[in-house]
Every structure is written in C-alpha cells, then in structure tokens.
Amino acid sequence: MSAALIALDWGTSSLRGWLIDGDGTILDRRAGGPGILAVTGNDFAGAHRSFVSGWPSLPSIASGMIGSKQGWLEAPYVNCPGGFVDLSPGLRATPDNALRIVPGFAWQVPGLAPDVMRGEETQIFGALDADDASGLFILPGTHSKWARVASGRIVSFATYMTGEIFAVLRQHSILGRLMASDAMPDLNAAAFEAGAEVGLNHGDDLLHRLFEVRALGLFERLPATDSPSYLSGLLIGAEIAAALHREAAASPILIGARPLCAAYHRVLAAQGIAARIADEDVTPRGLWRIARAAGMIA
C-alpha cells in the first residue's frame, strides 16, 4: 500500500517522524529533528516543513509536548477515562493546517489531586495488543507513568518524578559531588539491586535513605563509580513499591528506552512480577490508531 499518514513524536528535546501506510506499516522513518526547546524563534511551521521535506503531502499527526503551552499550539487535556477514539474531538489543527496535534490526558477526581500525561497516551495506545485490550502499562522516565487500561480505555494513572529526582540529585546535590564523574557510568548490577532492595522495603523513609548514599560513600562502603547505580536502584525501588501499593500488577507492559525498561524489569522480577517490554514502535502505531479513529486515513 502507499503512504497514508505522516506521524510525529515531537517532544521537549527531540523530534522523530514516520511515514505510514493505510494498514499501519511503517514505510520510512526519521529522527534527529529539533525538540520544542530547540526550535529557534518559535518557528514551528518552518521546523515542521523542513523535517518532513521530501515526504509526500499527507495528513499529519503529532503527539508530545508540541501540544503543551510551550509548544506550537496548546491542545488542552482530555479527561480520562478515555480511549484513542475519545481523543478525536481534542485534536487541534495548526494555523497552517499542516498538522493535527494530539491532546494529553488529565485524570481528575473530586477531592484528589489531578494528574496529567502528554505523549504517553499515544505510546500506551500503540502498545495495546488489540483496540480493546486491558492491562497495566509502566512508562519509566523523567516523569514515570503507571497507567491502568480497561477495554482500550485509560481509566487511571499516576506520575512519579523518579527520573527527574535522579537527575537533579546527581547534577546538583551533595550526592552528585561524591559520584565518580559527570558521565553516567555503566549500570553496576549489584549496586543497583542493593539500592532497589532498600527502595522497595523502605520507600516510606526515602529522605533518610537518600542520605545513606552519601554516608556509605564516606566510609568507602559504596565506591564513587557505583553510587549512581545505587541511587538509581533506590529511587526505582521506591517508585515500584509505591505503585504496587496503588495497583495490583499481574503482567505489566513496560514502554520506553531499552536499558531503563530492563532495569524496571529486573526489580519487578525480583518481586515475582513478570513484565513484558513493548517494542520500540509503539509511538507510530499509537499515532496511526488515533489518526484512523479521527478519520484522517482515507
């Protein structure tokens, strides 16, 4: 079949694109475009034209922070529960009509604090085995998401600041000053697992356990090269403990960068939970499903 859709993943720090046919098969792919923070003079139209140059003129769809207040055009959050069909009314066309932008989801329940996602909904819909699949989806990262899907609809989710806390502690706190270098060394599996065990069992004591990273270093019980792995394990363990307290996890699906998913997989396995890692084309597949539901694919 011939190309039917241009799909873009346009985030804070990266832009990737796919040329997709009417059945969802990927015909071509591009990466390395400018994230929204790197678009000079807010010329999103120009950045978009340049990135898709050479591809046929086709219906185009994008998800990610491009739809945030800081992006090209704000696509206000749609309230969940919702499936990909429910995103159609929330799609926003850019002023040049070149692109439709996927809204994020908000989770709002009276009396509780709200939560939000933008981009992850597309990955989740792309990871569904079928349009009406159910399951628990875990998206590790700067702001990790744990989302419950029932019959193809995201019914609830929670965000954990795990990745960002790791980054700010590593770069700006006394814990980072003890660490070996600015570069992230290879994960030390033993140190990671030792940290994860503490995080899993003492997540209610995180403010203290974080200081242990320093104290263990002072007494040379944790080498400087291993402390990033230990800290990563500690935070991921605490996230997983908190999330499992909120959600029973039978066979969750992990979505994201391979090494990070592998780290979560390892901690979950130690808890007796067999997670599956989704393939890396969940974003174009999700965009294709959303576009098809919105009638964008002829």
Place this chain on the structure above:
Amino acid sequence: MSAALIALDWGTSSLRGWLIDGDGTILDRRAGGPGILAVTGNDFAGAHRSFVSGWPSLPSIASGMIGSKQGWLEAPYVNCPGGFVDLSPGLRATPDNALRIVPGFAWQVPGLAPDVMRGEETQIFGALDADDASGLFILPGTHSKWARVASGRIVSFATYMTGEIFAVLRQHSILGRLMASDAMPDLNAAAFEAGAEVGLNHGDDLLHRLFEVRALGLFERLPATDSPSYLSGLLIGAEIAAALHREAAASPILIGARPLCAAYHRVLAAQGIAARIADEDVTPRGLWRIARAAGMIA
C-alpha cells in the same frame, strides 16, 4: 569572671564566634566571618587570625565543617554512643596550635548503613538541660538530624535530606519552573499545612506526591506563590512521618533557625506532639561544655 575560651562555629558558608568566661557566660560575640568555601587559598590560619583579632589570646575551639576533609584539618568521626566527654580524644589541634577542632559523630551498626553528623553534636550538647539529660533532638535544615540522647550521650541518630531536596527541586526541577520567583516568598500557612498533611499521610508515595505540586499548579488549584510553601510542607511532613516511625517522640527539642523550627513545631503539634524550641546559643554552650570536659578551661 574574665574570658576563658574562644568558641567558633565554622561551617560551610559561615563563621561565628563567641568569647566566653569560665562559667559559660557569653562576654562577646561576632558573626559574618568566611565559611570554609569562602576562605581564599585555603589560608585558614589567616582567616582565623583575622576573625579573632582584638580578642585576648585564649584556648580556642571550633566545630562544624572546618573539621571535614574540605576544612582546615580533618577531625575523624568518633563513633557514637558518646557524650561530650567522649569527644576529647578526638579533638585535633591545628598546625599553628591556635585552635582545637571538634570531631563529628558517626553512627555505625553492623549490617546497617552508617550515618554522620558534624557540628550538630555540639548544638545538641549545648541544648542539654543538664550534663546527663535525655531526650529526642530535632535539627531541621539542609540535612535534618533526629538524635536520641540518653544520660547525656548521643545513642543514635538519622539524617534526612529534606532541606537539600527542597532546594534542588526549587532551583533545578520542573516544580521550580512553576513557582512564582527565585525569591522565597513568605510561608503561606494554609498551603504549608495542606502539603504537610499529604506528606504525613503519604510519605511512602513521595515520588508521586511531588508531581502533584506540578499538576495542582497546571490546573490553578495551587497558586505559583503558594507552591514553595506546599512543597516545603510536603517534604517536612514526609520527614516527620518517617522519623516518628523510627522514634517515639514525647517532647522533642527543636534546634535551629527560628522560622524553620516554628514550621516543624506546627506539624508536630498537629500530631499531638509538643516540641520545645531551644534558644539560639546552643552552639557556644556546647563548645564550652566540650572544652571544659577536655580540660581546656582553667
């Protein structure tokens, strides 16, 4: 009585000093000296001479980070349990013999991660009602300490990274980008208490609850001017919940800067715990007790 001791509190970012008589009465006080990071060319001897200039030549003692690896001379940690008498063998004289430096305490128990303090031991000994008093001492700050004292000896303690986490999140994370300005606005009592309640009840879910600060802001349920107060309450609440899980707190004593002690006092009071805030001369009083026990006062 005439002056018998010069006592210095020489920390990372400040240097204060007191001229004290043989009974522990403060005769004179100075502040505004350079913290160890501000001593140019590591000329600690020169910085010291300049700071005490005009005071009589007397036995002199200092506590704080001046005794760390980054200070004038490392005074290795003494293992607790220990009282001020137990610090005497650990005092280290500077090369010019002008000053004796108080070591910090380490808490080390086989099979558990260690913990350390440096400077806080002096404040605690200064806050004792009597040389052999007992109690729980709370020192809020960048690295908050909760220390158990029995018969004048520090028997155990734990550090919480509360203040540093607040600072790095405010300055370097997405939470800070939502906040009103770089200056710390006045504490909003209602926002602080709302955050503290979440921290107290959901400290095992901190990585998620931190993201709520952003989500509440996105939906304008938490004004940008109030979010630092909410974040502060959330972290302090989580620290207090974790510490109370470790330690029964009957009538703890708070040591530190007045506004911060008042904030902890408020959260503890809401838990039915009546804390007392120590006066602000605990450091010179502690240094005098340590010096006297070491035979430095004639």
